[in-house]
Amino acid sequence: MAQSIPYKSRARIEAESICDGFVAAGASRFETDILLPAEVLLDLYGEDIRARAYVTTDPERGEMMLRPDFTVPVVQYHMESDEDPASYTYFGEVFRKQEDHPDRRSEYMQVGYEEFGGSNAAASDADVFGRFSEVLAPLGLRAATGDIGILIAMVAGLKTTEDRRVALMRHIWRPARFTALLKRFAGLTPVPPSRAALLGSDMGLPEAGVMIGLRGEREIAARIDALRADAAEAPMRDEEVELITAVLAVSETCPNALEHLRDIAVDLPGLLPALDRFEARCEAMAQRGIDVDALPFEASYGRTSMEYYDGFVFGFYCEQRPDLPPVATGGRYDALTRRLGQGREIPAVGGVIRPDLVLDLGGLS
Amino acid sequence: MTVKLGVPSKGRLMEKTFDWFGARGVTLTRTGSEREYAGAVEGVEGVDLVLLSAGEIPRELAAGRIHLGVTGNDLIQEKLVQWDQKVEPLVPLGFGQANLIVAVPQCWVDVDTLDDLDGAAAAFRARHGFRMRIATKYHRLVRDYLRRGGVADYQLVDSQGATEGTVKNLTAEAIADITSTGETLRANHLKILDEPPILESQATLFRSRLAEKSDADRTVLRALIERLGV
Numbered sequence: 255m256a257q258s259i260p261y262k263s264r265a266r267i268e269a270e271s272i273c274d275g276f277v278a279a280g281a282s283r284f285e286t287d288i289l290l291p292a293e294v295l296l297d298l299y300g301e302d303i304r305a306r307a308y309v310t311t312d313p314e315r316g317e318m319m320l321r322p323d324f325t326v327p328v329v330q331y332h333m334e335s336d337e338d339p340a341s342y343t344y345f346g347e348v349f350r351k352q353e354d355h356p357d358r359r360s361e362y363m364q365v366g367y368e369e370f371g372g373s374n375a376a377a378s379d380a381d382v383f384g385r386f387s388e389v390l391a392p393l394g395l396r397a398a399t400g401d402i403g404i405l406i407a408m409v410a411g412l413k414t415t416e417d418r419r420v421a422l423m424r425h426i427w428r429p430a431r432f433t434a435l436l437k438r439f440a441g442l443t444p445v446p447p448s449r450a451a452l453l454g455s456d457m458g459l460p461e462a463g464v465m466i467g468l469r470g471e472r473e474i475a476a477r478i479d480a481l482r483a484d485a486a487e488a489p490m491r492d493e494e495v496e497l498i499t500a501v502l503a504v505s506e507t508c509p510n511a512l513e514h515l516r517d518i519a520v521d522l523p524g525l526l527p528a529l530d531r532f533e534a535r536c537e538a539m540a541q542r543g544i545d546v547d548a549l550p551f552e553a554s555y556g557r558t559s560m561e562y563y564d565g566f567v568f569g570f571y572c573e574q575r576p577d578l579p580p581v582a583t584g585g586r587y588d589a590l591t592r593r594l595g596q597g598r599e600i601p602a603v604g605g606v607i608r609p610d611l612v613l614d615l616g617g618l619s
Numbered sequence: 620m621t622v623k624l625g626v627p628s629k630g631r632l633m634e635k636t637f638d639w640f641g642a643r644g645v646t647l648t649r650t651g652s653e654r655e656y657a658g659a660v661e662g663v664e665g666v667d668l669v670l671l672s673a674g675e676i677p678r679e680l681a682a683g684r685i686h687l688g689v690t691g692n693d694l695i696q697e698k699l700v701q702w703d704q705k706v707e708p709l710v711p712l713g714f715g716q717a718n719l720i721v722a723v724p725q726c727w728v729d730v731d732t733l734d735d736l737d738g739a740a741a742a743f744r745a746r747h748g749f750r751m752r753i754a755t756k757y758h759r760l761v762r763d764y765l766r767r768g769g770v771a772d773y774q775l776v777d778s779q780g781a782t783e784g785t786v787k788n789l790t791a792e793a794i795a796d797i798t799s800t801g802e803t804l805r806a807n808h809l810k811i812l813d814e815p816p817i818l819e820s821q822a823t824l825f826r827s828r829l830a831e832k833s834d835a836d837r838t839v840l841r842a843l844i845e846r847l848g849v
Binding site: 296297300301302304305353356421424425428430431434438446447448449452463464465466467468469471473474476477478481 | 700701724725726727728729731732734735737738739741742743746747749750751758759762763765766767768769771772773774775786787789792807808813
């Protein structure tokens with residue numbers, strides 16, 4: 255009989271049942287608008303979100319966006335409430351343009367589960383990951399994990415100038431640009447002729463040029479000073495570049511990855527606090543009954559997704575269906591709460607499941 | 620059914636298109652009054668001339684409402700998702716050449732590459748509290764280009780005309796637009812980034828991959844294409 259139920263109804267039923275499971279485990283229900291003010295989302299995610307989300311206009315409220323995900327609304331909701339700690343679950347449609355994959359759905363259901371304010375990050379990470387593993391267990395998916403916090407610690411611990419660390423930090427989420435910057439800081443790529451000419455001259459501001467635009471003389475002069483200062487610095491040492499390459503290449507089971515990263519940390523001690531957190535998470539996972547010894551860890555995992563994951567990241571994939579996007583994804587996003595909280599920061603970790611893909615793979619029941 | 624050929628409905632682009640077809644023995648003419656968008660084709664049988672705004676031709680080709688169309692590949696690539704699955708470029712027509720480029724104020728002596736643009740955007744956002752604005756009407760192409768170039772902390776603002784003036788008017792910090800000689804840019808105190816252009820464009824004859832064709836239409840299309848020597 256199931257075949258006679260419309261596909262979207264079945265996805266909704268699947269979503270409800272997953273959501274009910276989270277409620278039974280103590281989460282509060284959350285619900286929000288489909289039509290969201292675009293400004294906050296655009297400011298947070300930048301121009302990339304415009305390529306992925308549907309933007310429309312309201313004559314009174316200005317630019318609006320069809321809900322691309324629930325993260326921002328749920329963070330805002332939590333930050334306005336007095337509950338702390340708290341956990342929430344929700345389900346509903348999200349909308350994403352699929353320019354590169356027109357065969358994929360642009361309107362689909364998400365079920366989410368988010369934990370806020372947990373004082374023990376390792377335990378919260380393990381708890382969220384454990385819940386997702388348990389829910390998805392019938393599908394036999396492959397889990398992927400990573401930790402953006404380790405990459406942040408890696409950059410923060412580099413022996414180079416503050417400006418270079420800041421520039422690299424900004425591009426952790428853009429691997430190609432990150433590598434290009436690294437090569438330039440290490441003197442491995444030639445200085446562009448225009449830059450060489452600028453630095454070679456004692457030219458300050460243009461003699462004949464007309465000043466136009468909002469970016470003023472002082473800003474231009476400040477950047478020239480910064481470029482000069484950088485040019486006067488010694489290139490980053492090859493050893494530092496090799497350490498970064500080594501960290502980014504780590505891809506093995508959690509215990510082996512931890513051991514490997516600890517070896518690298520002998521020369522990059524800035525990694526140690528992040529590795530202690532990784533170790534604590536592994537222990538918390540083991541206590542929760544997760545088979546950590548077999549769980550894969552990739553240091554580069556999660557780098558190309560949303561910029562606001564800044565710790566543990568995970569995804570669940572169907573190995574037999576490489577054409578499908580991940581069935582579930584999630585991670586820690588303390589940095590997002592910091593941006594939205596105007597100075598306040600709340601530990602936050604959570605994830606989403608796509609019930610439509612769960613159905614495509616045969617369903618959970 | 621007849622074979623439908625879409626051609627820009629006014630200006631130099633229309634005249635040059637008419638000249639190009641004329642030189643190959645296919646005469647395109649506007650018929651009726653000066654203001655009426657109707658036309659005729661002589662030199663081959665069974666072809667209808669459809670006069671359209673150049674900006675609408677990509678959509679009409681993709682919808683299969685015209686079989687052939689003349690427009691710039693900038694418009695095709697901006698307006699059509701997976702354009703190469705919807706239309707096939709048959710021949711570049713040798714006019715309407717223009718590059719889609721990013722331009723910044725000439726006074727930005729510290730910005731010549733995408734790397735510079737990204738650095739300047741980071742500092743700009745930190746100082747002004749909003750992302751650096753780049754005015755354009757080519758949102759998809761520019762966004763793709765800047766993403767590949769690793770530029771962050773910018774936003775696109777829509778500008779459907781007089782884009783070169785937006786910087787002076789303080790509604791944008793930089794622009795991305797089509798230019799052929801660069802004269803308008805220079806007159807507005809802007810300079811082109813020292814990078815390969817986002818796109819090199821020119822007027823091109825495209826074939827719709829999606830337009831329905833009867834056997835008779837196929838014969839007409841073959842005859843026309845042979846006549847044009849493409």
